Amino acid sequence: QKEVEQNSGPLSVPEGAIASLNCTYSDRGSQSFFWYRQYSGKSPELIMSIYSNGDKEDGRFTAQLNKASQYVSLLIRDSQPSDSATYLCAVSRSGSNYQLIWGAGTKLIIKP
């Protein structure tokens, strides 16, 4: 079992619809959770961070965290073609104040 699991995709979503990206993790002690977006040939950029259970909204993006289920998700509302990218989930490793565990990423394609 991978420490952080994501569906590799590709996930295809029509323009204007809601894209839902999911991530599960195995380390029950993890406290910090991050979503990054990576365009082809570019380095990852931070989209959202979330630390407590529930929803966190930032513009068209909403991160959802459920520590009991060890599940974190990212919703993208009103999806745009420019949202097409690979989305990486990262989770802090418990007992370490600096290590992040990375998922393999989900490729998202927004179809015009």
Add this chain to the structure above:
Amino acid sequence: GAVVSQHPSRVICKSGTSVKIECRSLDFQATTMFWYRQFPKQSLMLMATSNEGSKATYEQGVEKDKFLINHASLTLSTLTVTSAHPEDSSFYICSARDLLSGGKAEAFFGQGTRLTVV
């Protein structure tokens, strides 16, 4: 967000030569920096964790004598690929966390370096 600058963005070198890649945190102190390698259509692969003033910690399977890491200050870490070979061609990315923010600190990435060894 915090800014991490990586240089060069692209380099082509001859087989057998060495290449140095710099990673700077511009507006925060990065006690810890991370070096990743990413092959086309694959996930990030952590190569090593670079700690200021001490030896880097390498991941299993990464040759420390081939990938030399120096983190001499709180804002600069360097990765030197020694005696590069074509199989070292990859996208190298550095990342830093502002650990004064504690365990919640986000990781910020440099722009990446596309290394091609011919």
